[in-house]
Amino acid sequence: MKILVPLKRVADPDNANKVKVNAGKIETTGLEWKPNPFDEYAVETALRLTENGANPKARLGEVIVVTFGPKETETTLRGALATGADKAIRIDATDEQLDGDVVARALKALIEKEKPDLVLAGKQAVDGDSNQVGQLLAEYLGWPQATFAGTIKSEDDKALVVGREVDGGTINLKVTLPAVVTVDLRIVAPTSVSSKHSPAHKYPEGVRFAALMAIMAAKKKPLTEIKLADLVSDAALKITYTGFELPPARKAGIKVTSVPELVEKLKSEAKAL
Amino acid sequence: MPNILVIAEMLDGKVRKSTHSAITFARNAGGTFSILVLGQGAKAAAAEVTGFGAQKVLVCDDPYLANPVAERFAPTIAAVAKSGFDVVAVTASSFGKDVAPRVAGKLGAGYAPDISGVKDEGGKLVYKRPVFAGNAYATCTINTPVQVVSARQSEFSAAEPSGGASPVEDVALAAKDAAAERIEYLGLSAAKSERPDLGEARVIVAGGRALKEQFATVLDPLANLLGAAVGASRAACDAGYAPAELQVGQTGRVVAPRLYFAIGISGAIQHLAGMKGSKTIVAINKDPDAPIFQVADYGLVADLFNAVPELVTELKKATG
Numbered sequence: 001m002k003i004l005v006p007l008k009r010v011a012d013p014d015n016a017n018k019v020k021v022n023a024g025k026i027e028t029t030g031l032e033w034k035p036n037p038f039d040e041y042a043v044e045t046a047l048r049l050t051e052n053g054a055n056p057k058a059r060l061g062e063v064i065v066v067t068f069g070p071k072e073t074e075t076t077l078r079g080a081l082a083t084g085a086d087k088a089i090r091i092d093a094t095d096e097q098l099d100g101d102v103v104a105r106a107l108k109a110l111i112e113k114e115k116p117d118l119v120l121a122g123k124q125a126v127d128g129d130s131n132q133v134g135q136l137l138a139e140y141l142g143w144p145q146a147t148f149a150g151t152i153k154s155e156d157d158k159a160l161v162v163g164r165e166v167d168g169g170t171i172n173l174k175v176t177l178p179a180v181v182t183v184d185l186r187i188v189a190p191t192s193v194s195s196k197h198s199p200a201h202k203y204p205e206g207v208r209f210a211a212l213m214a215i216m217a218a219k220k221k222p223l224t225e226i227k228l229a230d231l232v233s234d235a236a237l238k239i240t241y242t243g244f245e246l247p248p249a250r251k252a253g254i255k256v257t258s259v260p261e262l263v264e265k266l267k268s269e270a271k272a273l
Numbered sequence: 274m275p276n277i278l279v280i281a282e283m284l285d286g287k288v289r290k291s292t293h294s295a296i297t298f299a300r301n302a303g304g305t306f307s308i309l310v311l312g313q314g315a316k317a318a319a320a321e322v323t324g325f326g327a328q329k330v331l332v333c334d335d336p337y338l339a340n341p342v343a344e345r346f347a348p349t350i351a352a353v354a355k356s357g358f359d360v361v362a363v364t365a366s367s368f369g370k371d372v373a374p375r376v377a378g379k380l381g382a383g384y385a386p387d388i389s390g391v392k393d394e395g396g397k398l399v400y401k402r403p404v405f406a407g408n409a410y411a412t413c414t415i416n417t418p419v420q421v422v423s424a425r426q427s428e429f430s431a432a433e434p435s436g437g438a439s440p441v442e443d444v445a446l447a448a449k450d451a452a453a454e455r456i457e458y459l460g461l462s463a464a465k466s467e468r469p470d471l472g473e474a475r476v477i478v479a480g481g482r483a484l485k486e487q488f489a490t491v492l493d494p495l496a497n498l499l500g501a502a503v504g505a506s507r508a509a510c511d512a513g514y515a516p517a518e519l520q521v522g523q524t525g526r527v528v529a530p531r532l533y534f535a536i537g538i539s540g541a542i543q544h545l546a547g548m549k550g551s552k553t554i555v556a557i558n559k560d561p562d563a564p565i566f567q568v569a570d571y572g573l574v575a576d577l578f579n580a581v582p583e584l585v586t587e588l589k590k591a592t593g
């Protein structure tokens with residue numbers, strides 16, 4: 001199976017409570033970059049689908065990672081190559097040139113050339129929290145989608161059974177490839193992904209880390225650059241961000257010293273009971 | 274003045290209450306709106322939304338729409354949108370977030386997800402939406418003639434009926450998408466619960482990793498007493514102490530009840546993103562420095578295994 005995974009770098013979410021707004025703009029200087037966690041889960045999922053878990057060195061499929069951004073975003077791609085992806089593509093663009101729609105249209109054009117069987121994407125990027133590129137891409141390609149996947153089972157590499165995490169529980173879908181699947185958190189639990197290559201392997205929780213040797217070797221894996229304009233002719237953005245502000249601060253609370261005091265406050269002060 | 278198409282979400286033959294948030298969005302945006310009820314049994318369900326002041330309630334009742342599959346719903350939503358609407362609005366439920374971008378794609382429309390506010394500024398709709406796990410709010414506008422938005426249930430309170438009776442009109446099922454042929458719906462598995470839905474509950478009792486296997490035994494008596502929904506942190510869900518659909522946070526449900534109990538939850542930013550909008554927040558944690566105390570109105574530093582049972586006893590006394 002050939003799998004394409006779009007990958008975005010985001011400002012480190014663990015630093016996000018230090019997000020600063022300066023003159024209506026998000027202050028990016030001093031922020032540390034990290035791959036979007038959901039995209040890392042998508043890479044891990046792609047690797048699990050293209051290997052026998054007991055012998056992951058023998059790759060049994062192809063994983064292509066793609067990012068949009070300036071030269072320095074190649075660090076994010078190299079990181080994914082080091083964990084096992086086979087090749088990487090950077091679509092040269094600046095943040096100002098991109099919105100979810102442009103990204104989806106550019107990916108569509110790229111996918112028509114690369115012809116993967118499956119696109120695995122994170123369900124959202126934790127900076128913009130937009131949750132739309134996977135669905136838009138599926139629509140533009142005329143492919144089926146399975147969003148918010150918590151489990152994926154690939155019996156024969158022709159169709160996937162996907163457990164989607166939805167508000168009221170889990171929806172199970174069978175999707176015939178090619179398709180777009182967006183992944184949720186629990187896709188990286190030990191037995192969330194299974195394929196014909198490794199039907200019952202139990203993985204450690206979470207994503208894999210690259211060994212030093214693999215990081216060195218990843219420098220030799222193919223990484224190509226494509227100009228955004230070579231993929232999309234219409235560069236118009238559909239959404240314009242005009243400003244950012246911090247959320248209103250919550251009024252400082254108090255510590256109570258006992259359960260009866262808590263109940264008293266809830267009753268007479270907060271009137272919440 | 275925009276003409277807005279509100280998409281009603283159905284479950285088990287009824288209009289889901291989450292739809293009332295999209296109606297509130299439409300009212301706040303000004304202009305006029307109609308409601309599209311689509312699904313199997315939509316005709317009967319339409320009566321539930323004729324009293325909200327919509328110009329029309331449009332109905333597409335078809336067994337093809339029996340289950341929430343985006344590829345089946347998007348063509349009809351887009352076709353109806355083309356009959357004179359400026360904005361398509363859904364509530365940002367998992368259904369709304371799944372289908373709305375596909376509709377936007379069909380319409381060539383820009384999509385503003387998960388919005389928390391709307392204002393008409395000189396004929397242009399200006400949206401507000403949380404970004405960075407709610408650590409900032411962005412202002413944005415959509416540059417296409419037709420716009421698609423999803424409205425946050427926690428920020429647009431459920432609309433109340435305004436009286437009147439909107440006329441009900443049938444609309445046709447649009448031509449089917451080829452993509453839909455490649456999706457087979459196998460079913461929804463959900464833990465049956467008598468409790469209110471997290472998005473609609475007035476009180477939520479949420480627990481974290483600290484509860485371990487005793488998640489239900491400790492929290493259920495409190496939730497039962499208060500008629501509350503039960504929520505959980507990601508760590509509690511991942512460990513299997515609570516089902517995944519109870520997760521509250523940036524990547525789970527976003528809630529804003531009148532009263533939220535965070536019990537044995539540390540208060541990671543991803544959790545706060547899902548509950549910071551609650552009216553009153555109570556935190557019980559044995560670590561006095563837990564970040565959850567920074568958003569709590571009332572914090573109690575205590576071992577939850579003692580404090581929660583005592584809370585149940587005291588509440589029973591206080592509420593008689």
Ligand SMILES: Cc1cc2nc3c(=O)[nH]c(=O)nc-3n(C[C@H](O)[C@H](O)[C@H](O)COP(=O)(O)OP(=O)(O)OC[C@H]3O[C@@H](n4cnc5c(N)ncnc54)[C@H](O)[C@@H]3O)c2cc1C
Nearest residue numbers: 481482483506507508522523524525537539543544559577
């Ligand atoms: C991409 C991404 C998305 C995420 N999305 C979400 C999300 O949507 N929702 C979410 O909740 N998290 C989310 N997380 C995870 C989040 O970062 C935290 O790891 C998680 O919220 C921690 O859960 P917790 O507070 O239950 O566990 P812990 O952080 O382990 O905290 C347990 C708390 O219990 C207290 N405690 C222990 N024993 C007792 C006792 N006996 N009595 C009282 N208190 C006690 C401890 O002091 C501690 O504060 C996400 C993370 C990532 C990377």
